[in-house]
Amino acid sequence: MAVEQGEYVLIAGANGSGKSTLARHLNGLLLPTSGEVRIMGRPTHDPEDIMEIRYAVGYVFQNPENQIVAGVVQDDVAFGPENLGLDPSETRIRVEESLRAVHLWNLRERSVFALSGGEKQRLALAGVLAMRPRCIVLDEPCSLLDGAARKGILDLLAQFNREHGTAIIYFTHDLAEIGAARRVVLLAGGCLVADGRPADLLPEAHLLKSFGLEAPPLAVVGELLRSAGVLVPRRALSVKEMVEALCGSG
Numbered sequence: 353m354a355v356e357q358g359e360y361v362l363i364a365g366a367n368g369s370g371k372s373t374l375a376r377h378l379n380g381l382l383l384p385t386s387g388e389v390r391i392m393g394r395p396t397h398d399p400e401d402i403m404e405i406r407y408a409v410g411y412v413f414q415n416p417e418n419q420i421v422a423g424v425v426q427d428d429v430a431f432g433p434e435n436l437g438l439d440p441s442e443t444r445i446r447v448e449e450s451l452r453a454v455h456l457w458n459l460r461e462r463s464v465f466a467l468s469g470g471e472k473q474r475l476a477l478a479g480v481l482a483m484r485p486r487c488i489v490l491d492e493p494c495s496l497l498d499g500a501a502r503k504g505i506l507d508l509l510a511q512f513n514r515e516h517g518t519a520i521i522y523f524t525h526d527l528a529e530i531g532a533a534r535r536v537v538l539l540a541g542g543c544l545v546a547d548g549r550p551a552d553l554l555p556e557a558h559l560l561k562s563f564g565l566e567a568p569p570l571a572v573v574g575e576l577l578r579s580a581g582v583l584v585p586r587r588a589l590s591v592k593e594m595v596e597a598l599c600g601s602g
């Protein structure tokens with residue numbers, strides 16, 4: 353499997369399907385015991401390139417506690433750029449930009465210990481954004497967020513993908529987090545079992561269920577309607593599309 357610069361891929365799998373394991377191979381946190389993983393054409397097992405790979409591929413952990421390194425919000429975001437040896441003025445610009453992007457600018461002087469789980473998840477993302485990576489790998493980054501905060505993160509990822517060409521590789525068990533992904537890869541039992549466009553894979557309620565994934569509710573409705581002889585298109589996956597399919601758009 354290959355991901356190109358500027359792609360936005362959702363990699364979905366049930367618990368235990370191998371999401372975190374695969375995600376960790378994408379910036380050399382884990383090294384393959386056979387075969388190889390190449391980032392920008394370079395194998396991750398070559399220690400000479402590992403720092404370059406880590407700078408190019410930002411990683412947002414499932415548990416934000418694993419990546420918060422400083423005691424104060426803005427110091428945590430500054431840590432990465434400072435380690436890159438950037439000019440302090442450039443670091444300041446990046447810290448402000450990243451904290452504003454995740455709506456934590458107002459909390460910049462707060463102790464990280466006083467943040468909620470969802471705020472910590474957003475802080476972890478800000479730390480990665482400040483590195484301006486070519487690719488962001490996220491391992492269930494919205495698990496601690498409510499619906500509105502989740503939408504905020506998905507919109508932000510879509511924006512970075514669109515405006516900066518940042519590749520997004522988003523791991524989740526929840527297909528409702530499809531966001532602006534234009535490709536879906538399914539994992540089951542440590543193997544890649546499907547790879548296609550959202551419009552082709554998301555309506556496959558049966559297939560998704562067989563891999564332990566919850567199909568989008570309207571995909572289930574569509575399958576039931578079709579098996580009862582009501583011809584609704586497979587691609588009617590939003591309420592609006594389903595209503596139009598059933599009642600006509602007029």
Ligand SMILES: Nc1ncnc2c1ncn2[C@@H]1O[C@H](COP(=O)(O)OP(=O)(O)O)[C@@H](O)[C@H]1O
Pocket residue numbers: 365366367368369370371372373374541542543
């Ligand atoms: N390709 C694989 N081959 C063998 N074991 C794997 C593979 N991928 C994952 N595993 C093992 O499966 C278990 C669950 O993997 P994990 O990556 O934590 O799943 P998830 O993040 O989807 O819940 C772990 O013990 C991991 O070592």
Ligand SMILES: [Mg+2]
Pocket residue numbers: 371372373414491
């Ligand atoms: Mg996991």
